[in-house]
Amino acid sequence: MTLNWKTGGLLLGVVFFLAVLLVKPIGVSTQFVILDGIIGNAANSELVTQTEEGWTSSNAYLAKSGGKYANSVANPLNYSFVFVIAMMIGAFLSALARGGVSRDERKLPAIWYANYGDTPWKRYAVAFVGGFIVLYGARLAGGCTSGHMMSGMMQTSLSGYIFALGAFATAIPVSMMLYRKEG
Amino acid sequence: MSSIILALVIGAAFGAVLDRIGATNPNWIGRMLSLTNLHLMKTILLAIGTGSVLMFGGQMLGLVEVGHMSVKAAYVGVFIGGLLLGAGWALAGYCPGTGVCAAASGRKDAWFFIAGGLLGAAAYMVTYPAWLASGMLDDILGGKVTLGTVPGSGFDGLSAIQGDLLGIVLGAGFIVIAFVLPERIVGQGEAVAPAE
Structure with missing residues (x-):
């Protein structure tokens, strides 16, 4: 069921290309920080706060680069966060369409x-x-x-x-x- | 709003392709990293090459917005972080993107990977000031640089070589390596396809 590397590599390369063509290069790991921020902010609403210039945080990492991450935590419906949720939906549907991952493997x-x-x-x-x-x-x-x-x-x-x-x-x-x- | 639709479409396509090439399957990852079946490595190399040739080719033809490039900074921590990620990748058989996709496809261990990942990311958020103070996050070799100088990208080049042309040459190089790389380096016999 796994694609031949020639087909698979071509498809994967086209996806990476389309991302740069239409929006920006693909990245994933930042979104773990964003989800941590969302969870942390739900537990302690002082974590991410709004200032006159935008969003900031009591955590130095979330506050860096002008509060870029703090802003994403405050507004989770942004491109990069939704992208990772969509990846999960895509993988789920693709796995389902090929009959699913076997019980043993799961x-x-x-x-x-x-x-x-x-x-x-x-x-x-x-x-x-x-x-x-x-x-x-x-x-x-x-x-x-x-x-x-x-x-x-x-x-x-x-x-x-x-x-x-x-x-x-x-x-x-x-x-x-x-x-x-x-x- | 249109950016959300693009996120949904490109994200779903990426997730589906990761599932179909075996990247979300720890058996394929384990065999690739143990050098007993390099099928997935060939897929990845071809993908990098294809993406590179299309992007730089498109730029030269004026069809691709150069401003969409986003180059990350080079610093000592990139190498140390890479060493850590590599060890964890081999241990778990997942990286961040493939981990979330594997969890969505029903793999139980991937959910534990995500839980550990959230804790690891939180640990970095807390220890970030110490890394910053250590100087290991300071730019080296120019920071956000490309190997050649890409016209109009706004990023400096490590060399004065024309960056888009170099990108196409390197991209072609990745494609060639994908073709000549053997299916197996360690062990003997036909490379065996991992279980689904």
């Missing part, structure tokens, strides 16, 4: 099962820790696989190349150590 990916057996909770803990490291790293780097690696290298931006170099330098050895069996 519980545990085959590559995990092959290496560590039927240990779903261990897998969920690893996914949680992985998520923490990925997003911490992405925010430190200022982008993720979409924004830095794909959109960045496509635009010949130096930072995209620096990012990709760092990402593969750890991703390959870590993966080779953890997933010896192919699943």
Whole structure:
């Protein structure tokens, strides 16, 4: 069911191109910060506040660049946030149209099962820790696989190349150590 | 309002394509990063090349607004952050975009990835002042630069080479690498397609 790389790569490239043509390059990881801000602001309405010049925050990160992130937290119905929600809708419908992800896979990916057996909770803990490291790293780097690696290298931006170099330098050895069996 | 419609259309297309190329499947990611099946790597390389050639080609023909480019700054933290992201990517089998799409397609572990991600992003929000003070967020090599100098982009070039032309050449390079890259580097036999 997976597309041949020639078709898949062409389609993916066209999507990245259309994004730049019509709006701006694709990026995802910032929206984790925006959702955190929305949750934080719901718990404590002092987090994001309006000033005469626009929105700001008691959190230095949300307040940086003239309150760009604080503004998105205050107005979640913006392009970038809706984009990520739409990605989920698109992936959901696409998966549904190809018959859905199998029950076994939804519980545990085959590559995990092959290496560590039927240990779903261990897998969920690893996914949680992985998520923490990925997003911490992405925010430190200022982008993720979409924004830095794909959109960045496509635009010949130096930072995209620096990012990709760092990402593969750890991703390959870590993966080779953890997933010896192919699943 | 029209920007919201564009977000819905392009976002949904992106999510659907990520699902169809196997990027939301940790088995494909694990095999790509373990170098036992590079099918997805070929897909990604071809995509970067295709996007690059279309964008810079369109710019040269005057069909693509150069002002839509958005180049991120280069600083030491980009490399450190990349190292961290790579480790987590290998560990979980998800990156931010593919993680949210995998969760939407019903993968339970991806929801744990998102929860961890929200906590990790929050941890960065809290520790940001320390990174800022460390100087590791300060621009290096010109900060927001492209490898060549793209006419009218407003971004400086690392070199004086004509940026749009260089973009097409590099894009073509990515496409060539996608074609010559073997399906498998580590292990033996035919590269096996991961389970759905």
